Amino acid sequence: MSLAAVLHRRPGLRLTGLLTPALVWLGLFYVLPIGFLLATAFFDTDSFTGRITYSFTTDNVVEVLTEPAYLLTVLRTVGVAVGVTLLCVLLAVPLAAYMALVASARSRPVLVALVLTPLWASYLVKVYAWRVLLAPEGPLGGLSPGYGWVAVVVTLTYLWLPYMVLPIYAGISSMRGSFLEAAADLGARPWTAFRTVVLPVLGPAVAAGSVFTFSLSLGDYISVQLVGGTNQMLGNIVYQTFSTDLPFAAAVAVLPLVVMAFYLLTIRRTGALGRL
Amino acid sequence: MRVMTAARTVALIGAAGLVLAACGGGGSGGAPGAPGGGAAPPAAQAYAGPVGQGEGKLSVLAWPGYAEDGSTDPKVDWVTPFEQATGCQVTVKTFATSAEAVQLFSTGEYDVVSASGDASLRLVYGDRVQPVNTGLVPNYADVIPDLKDKPWNTVAGQNYGVPHGRGANLLLYNTAANPTPPTSWKNMWDPASTAKGKISPYDDAIYIADAAVYLMSTKPELGIKNPYALDKTQFDAAVALLQQQKPLVAEYWADVVKQGQGLASGALLEGQGWQLTANLANSSAAGKVGTTKPSEGATGWSDTWMVKKGTANINCSYLWLNHVVSPQVNAQIAEYFGEAPANTKSCALTTNKDHCTQYHAQETGFWDNVYYWTTPVENCVDGRTDVKCIPYDEWVKSWTQLRSS
Numbered sequence: 125m126s127l128a129a130v131l132h133r134r135p136g137l138r139l140t141g142l143l144t145p146a147l148v149w150l151g152l153f154y155v156l157p158i159g160f161l162l163a164t165a166f167f168d169t170d171s172f173t174g175r176i177t178y179s180f181t182t183d184n185v186v187e188v189l190t191e192p193a194y195l196l197t198v199l200r201t202v203g204v205a206v207g208v209t210l211l212c213v214l215l216a217v218p219l220a221a222y223m224a225l226v227a228s229a230r231s232r233p234v235l236v237a238l239v240l241t242p243l244w245a246s247y248l249v250k251v252y253a254w255r256v257l258l259a260p261e262g263p264l265g266g267l268s269p270g271y272g273w274v275a276v277v278v279t280l281t282y283l284w285l286p287y288m289v290l291p292i293y294a295g296i297s298s299m300r301g302s303f304l305e306a307a308a309d310l311g312a313r314p315w316t317a318f319r320t321v322v323l324p325v326l327g328p329a330v331a332a333g334s335v336f337t338f339s340l341s342l343g344d345y346i347s348v349q350l351v352g353g354t355n356q357m358l359g360n361i362v363y364q365t366f367s368t369d370l371p372f373a374a375a376v377a378v379l380p381l382v383v384m385a386f387y388l389l390t391i392r393r394t395g396a397l398g399r400l
Numbered sequence: 401m402r403v404m405t406a407a408r409t410v411a412l413i414g415a416a417g418l419v420l421a422a423c424g425g426g427g428s429g430g431a432p433g434a435p436g437g438g439a440a441p442p443a444a445q446a447y448a449g450p451v452g453q454g455e456g457k458l459s460v461l462a463w464p465g466y467a468e469d470g471s472t473d474p475k476v477d478w479v480t481p482f483e484q485a486t487g488c489q490v491t492v493k494t495f496a497t498s499a500e501a502v503q504l505f506s507t508g509e510y511d512v513v514s515a516s517g518d519a520s521l522r523l524v525y526g527d528r529v530q531p532v533n534t535g536l537v538p539n540y541a542d543v544i545p546d547l548k549d550k551p552w553n554t555v556a557g558q559n560y561g562v563p564h565g566r567g568a569n570l571l572l573y574n575t576a577a578n579p580t581p582p583t584s585w586k587n588m589w590d591p592a593s594t595a596k597g598k599i600s601p602y603d604d605a606i607y608i609a610d611a612a613v614y615l616m617s618t619k620p621e622l623g624i625k626n627p628y629a630l631d632k633t634q635f636d637a638a639v640a641l642l643q644q645q646k647p648l649v650a651e652y653w654a655d656v657v658k659q660g661q662g663l664a665s666g667a668l669l670e671g672q673g674w675q676l677t678a679n680l681a682n683s684s685a686a687g688k689v690g691t692t693k694p695s696e697g698a699t700g701w702s703d704t705w706m707v708k709k710g711t712a713n714i715n716c717s718y719l720w721l722n723h724v725v726s727p728q729v730n731a732q733i734a735e736y737f738g739e740a741p742a743n744t745k746s747c748a749l750t751t752n753k754d755h756c757t758q759y760h761a762q763e764t765g766f767w768d769n770v771y772y773w774t775t776p777v778e779n780c781v782d783g784r785t786d787v788k789c790i791p792y793d794e795w796v797k798s799w800t801q802l803r804s805s
Contacts, residue, residue: 169793175506175526193804261667271651354649356803364605364803367499368796 158381165375169368176370184375194361198379201357204277204348205341209334211281212288216333217326220292224299239289247283248346254279255350271353279347284340288333295329296322331391338387342380441524441555444709446531451718454488458716461501461510463703464494465737466564466724476736478729486723488716496654497604498773502526511711512720514564516701517552517773518606522792524560529706531558536718539725543742546764551781552774553704561704562721565730567739567759568700568770569602569610570691572671572678574663578690585614585694587670589645596648600659600671603652605792605799606773609699610672611638611645613771617696626782627699628774635790639798643805652803656680664688672698675759676738697769734759 131138168181188194223235242250258268258275269275299322307317345359358380366373460467469479469492479490493510495501498519505513505528515523523529534540540562547553547563554560573582577595587593588601589611601607612627615637622634630638650668653659660681662668678689705724707717723729727745734741735750740761747756760766774781780789 191801193801197804259665259667261665349654353651354646354803361800361804364800365796367503368793372797 161374161381162378164371165378167371169371184369184372187372188375188379194376197356197358197361198383200273200355201342201359201380202383204273204280204357205338207277208280208284208341209288209337211277212285212333212337213330215281215285216288216292217330220289220296221322223289223293224296225304236290236293239286239293242282243286250283251279251347251350254282258351271351273352273355275351275353276348276355276357279351280337280341280344283347284337287336287340288330291332292326292329295325295332299325335388335391339384342383441558442527444527444530446533446558447536447707447714447718449533449536449718451536451722452715454486454716454719455713456487456489456716458488458490458512458713458720459510460490460492460720461505461513462492462494463514463516463737464496466514466703466733467492467494468733468736476732478723478732482720482723486716486719488713488719490720498606499604505708508708511708511713511717513706513708514703515561515706516703517550518701518775518792520552520560520704520706521555521775521777523706524555528709529560530709530711532561532707532721534559534562537562537722537725539722539727539743542727542745543725544744544762546767547702547742550702550772552702552772561706562725563742564703564705564724565734565737565739565742566700566702566767566772567674567676568693568698568767569672570675570678570698571694572600572659572663572673573690573692574666574669575688575690576666577669581690581692582670583692583695585610585696588648588672589614589618589641591644591648593648595669598650598667598669599645599648600651600653600662600668600673601645601649602672603654603803605795606699607672608635608638608642608795608799609771609773611641613697613699615641626780627771628776629780629782629784629789630776631780631784631787631789635794635798639802642802646802660689674738679738693766693770697771699773700767700770701773731755734761 131141164176165184166180166182168177168179168183169175170177219239223232223239227235254275255271256262257264258271258278260268260270262268269278303321304317307321308314312320343359345357345363348355348357348360358376361376362373365376467479467490468476469490470477479492482488483490493504495504498516501513501515501519502522504510505515505523506526508528513519513523513529520529543563547566549559550563553563571582571585571588587595588599593599601610608630609627612624612630612634615622615634616624616627619637622637624630624634651658651662653662653671653673656674656677657680659668659671659673660677663671663677664681664685675691678691681689705721707714707721711717724733725743727743728749730741730743731746731749733739734746735752735755738759740756740759741747741750744762747761750756752758756762775792776789776795778788778791779785780787
């Protein structure tokens with residue numbers, strides 16, 4: 125009996141065959157490492173050499189969850205992520221709306237290309253550019269907010285804006301400008317038209333874009349080093365401690381994972397993940 | 401329902417993790433490292449010799465600028481002559497901090513490493529390096545006695561490496577704002593500092609030692625003799641001083657170029673750093689950044705070339721050690737990097753004839769109140785047996801908390 129014949133009779137086998145490589149890859153290189161990370165948080169280290177001693181202890185997890193300094197850092201990091209997301213939404217919605225609804229068909233691809241072009245530039249180059257721009261004695265002079273949380277939020281907003289613009293653009297461009305005209309014909313005032321026609325489309329699109337901006341900001345540790353002055357985010361704590369105390373760093377690293385898991389589970393209900 | 405499935409998956413992963421943890425609970429880490437250090441290091445034998453034909457390859461882990469092979473600047477190359485002379489093909493990997501060095505070297509992929517004093521002991525007690533038979537390194541005889549048999553490169557009477565060079569962490573200052581050179585660290589620590597909001601300390605846990613050095617002068621009643629041997633009271637005082645310093649800080653530095661630019665432009669008025677930083681900043685605009693070692697003293701560093709335990713390329717390793725500490729090469733490295741060479745004969749061979757004077761290479765007196773980076777351990781490195789000193793991982797924890805608060 126040939127392989128083709130067997131597969132023809134057993135559709136289940138076909139499905140398994142197609143899915144297995146992907147699932148094995150996902151399991152081996154994604155799920156398993158995260159499992160190890162979680163497990164490592166419960167180990168201990170020899171205090172001096174940094175070698176892991178494989179004895180179970182909850183000290184690291186307890187310390188991460190109870191030490192005020194770390195909880196404060198978690199709050200600040202989440203705060204930055206939220207701030208960046210909100211600012212991105214504020215900037216991206218008008219831009220995407222213009223691109224999708226108002227711009228002529230000819231200029232649309234050009235605008236999309238312009239939004240995407242900064243992604244080609246190196247991350248470090250862009251952050252250093254902001255560092256120079258925001259320098260207290262730099263081009264902005266007294267107007268500059270200086271290095272601090274404002275600078276971090278502004279820089280990260282700049283970096284992740286394309287990731288917010290594109291999903292919103294995709295969402296709005298599924299509509300036609302004629303929808304708004306139809307709503308007006310039916311007697312809707314501008315705000316009602318916006319609320320009933322545009323917002324239902326906008327919601328999931330914004331949620332999809334926010335997944336990017338939120339998760340990317342949560343894990344970022346380089347921008348805050350360059351434009352954040354003396355401030356720190358969660359990633360910096362991991363960076364500082366992973367060579368002397370890997371289990372502790374693992375415990376800290378699990379926190380953003382937990383935050384993101386909750387965030388994604390919430391977003392899932394809006395149907396936004398289908399639009400990614 | 402979907403949320404339930406997702407929650408179930410998360411629970412499964414968590415359970416798997418706990419199972420792994422339980423499985424691993426039985427065995428030990430395989431680490432003979434003495435908890436707290438200061439006790440006997442892991443048993444190891446130095447190579448008996450003789451140093452023969454090279455094995456054909458060598459993997460080097462080094463600070464940037466220590467093992468230049470022409471890839472940064474074609475004119476700066478002391479690796480290729482070594483390859484040609486010994487037949488050992490060299491691959492170089494650089495690191496940015498001592499923490500990275502320890503972590504990378506622990507992977508076992510490198511044969512030799514240039515370890516600063518805050519990494520060398522961790523490597524010794526972590527059983528990563530072998531004792532070095534200095535009799536097999538002819539150029540060792542010319543190394544300045546100041547650097548031989550020191551606590552960070554010699555344990556229980558055995559040498560664990562060959563000294564590379566040394567430098568002090570100096571007070572760097574913007575010359576425009578400070579027409580007369582400062583003589584004290586005061587403006588880096590005092591709440592009424594004239595440089596408030598514009599100072600730049602080092603961004604690493606080892607900087608706690610700098611606080612301790614300042615306390616040695618301002619609070620002698622604490623009785624600090626060695627800034628790396630701090631008992632609970634002394635350590636808490638140092639951390640309190642760092643908390644007090646925090647409002648004065650513009651940025652904690654980890655990159656020499658950024659700090660140098662800040663000091664030259666006036667964004668930073670004072671900082672703790674390296675002569676190299678000032679040299680780089682002054683190369684674009686002369687005389688903007690000055691350096692001085694304040695009267696209270698300073699921390700410093702002295703690097704040691706160490707050899708991996710059980711390395712297959714033992715002959716190439718010893719040939720490299722001898723090469724790097726030879727008069728000509730040591731002079732080249734010291735000039736390129738900006739530090740004092742270890743070999744006494746190197747001073748005559750530097751291109752800049754004032755190099756050794758500038759870096760105080762031969763002035764023994766200069767180094768009297770320079771406290772080289774050493775890893776703090778529980779058994780106090782100043783020899784006290786009546787108290788327990790705070791070990792390095794506590795330093796890192798306190799530093800992380802300080803930076804996060």
